[in-house]
Structures are given as structure tokens and as C-alpha cells.
Amino acid sequence: MAITTLKQQAKVKAAKYCAYQERTQQEVRDKLYQYGLYSDAVEEVLTELITEGFVNEERYAYAFCRGKFNQNKWGRIKIGMMLRQKGLSNYCIQSGLKQISEEEYQQQLSELIRKKWASLEGEDDYSRKHKTVRYLMGKGYEPDLIWSYFKE
Incomplete structure (x- = not known):
């Protein structure tokens, strides 16, 4: 009987945890283990949360992509x-990345290039280009796309 109530309490806590912001299945699974549940109970509660719409990894990917991009x-x-x-x-x-329109992506890349280039004023053009490209690659932009801007 104690396990059932522990499972129910953990489910309520996990539902609140998921309602606060989007979570991955692994984040919820880890949290359920922290609440003292064991593997079978964890998987049962996680399945119930997915069924009830508290955990949805596609929705998480959408939110993550929009947030990190913006x-x-x-x-x-x-x-x-x-x-x-x-x-x-x-x-x-892939579904999450489709949330970023090509137009917004190009616009943001262009703006980042302009800002970084301006911040390196006083250095020679070769050094500015090298530092700007390295900065943008560190931000996760495609090298081909970055170089195409410098060719224009």
C-alpha cells in the first residue's frame, strides 16, 4: 500500500515539475528516481505522464529550439x-529545427556577422574575418553558410 501512495505522490510531483516547463523523458525519469521510486514504478508513472500530455519530447524540441535561437x-x-x-x-x-525559418536564420546570422565584425575594429581584415568565422562556428552556424556571407 505504501508503494502505491509513494507512486501517486511522485506522479503528482512529477506532473507539477513538467507543468512548470517542458521536460525530456530522461529529466522526468531522473526526477522520479530522486523521489524514491524504482524502475518499474518509474516507467509506469512516466508512461502515464506521457499519455496525459505532461511529457512530450517533440514539444520540448520546439521550445528548446525557439529559446536557444532567439x-x-x-x-x-x-x-x-x-x-x-x-x-x-x-x-x-528535425521537427524542432524546422521551427526556425530560413529567413530568420539568415537575418540573425547576418546581424551576428555585422556586430562581431564591428567589435573587431582596428584589426586587419584577415584577422577580423578569422575571428568572426570562429565565433560563428562556436555559436553553431554552418561553415558553408558563414563563408558564403564573406564571399558576397
Whole structure:
């Protein structure tokens, strides 16, 4: 009887945890283990949370992609790598990345190039270009795309 109430309490806590912000299945699984549940109970509660719509990895990917793109100005490569680290499927990752329109992506890349280039004023053009490209690759933008801007 105690296990059932512990499971119910953990489910309520996990539902609140998920309602606060989007979570991956692994984040919820880890949290359920912290609440003192064992593997069978964890998987049962996680299944119930998925069924009830508290956990949805595709929705998580959408929110993550929009947030990292808009707030952190990350490129697709870095966003995709972070989602893979979190254990999301390729389908969820691709769905999330589709939320970033090509027009917004190009515009943001152009703005980042302009700002970085201006911040390196006083250095020779070769050094400015090298530092700007390195900065943008660190942000997760595609090298081909970056170089195409410098060719124009």
C-alpha cells in the first residue's frame, strides 16, 4: 500500500515539475528516481505522464529550439548537438529545427556577422574575418553558410 501512495505522490510531483516547463523523458525519469521510486514504478508513472500530455519530447524540441535561437542566438548545429545530448530522437530534433525559418536564420546570422565584425575594429581584415568565422562556428552556424556571407 505504501508503494502505491509513494507512486501517486511522485506522479503528482512529477506532473507539477513538467507543468512548470517542458521536460525530456530522461529529466522526468531522473526526477522520479530522486523521489524514491524504482524502475518499474518509474516507467509506469512516466508512461502515464506521457499519455496525459505532461511529457512530450517533440514539444520540448520546439521550445528548446525557439529559446536557444532567439535568446542565445545559437545556430542549428549547436542546437541539434544539445538536443542529441539530451537523448531526443532525430525525428524530434528535425521537427524542432524546422521551427526556425530560413529567413530568420539568415537575418540573425547576418546581424551576428555585422556586430562581431564591428567589435573587431582596428584589426586587419584577415584577422577580423578569422575571428568572426570562429565565433560563428562556436555559436553553431554552418561553415558553408558563414563563408558564403564573406564571399558576397
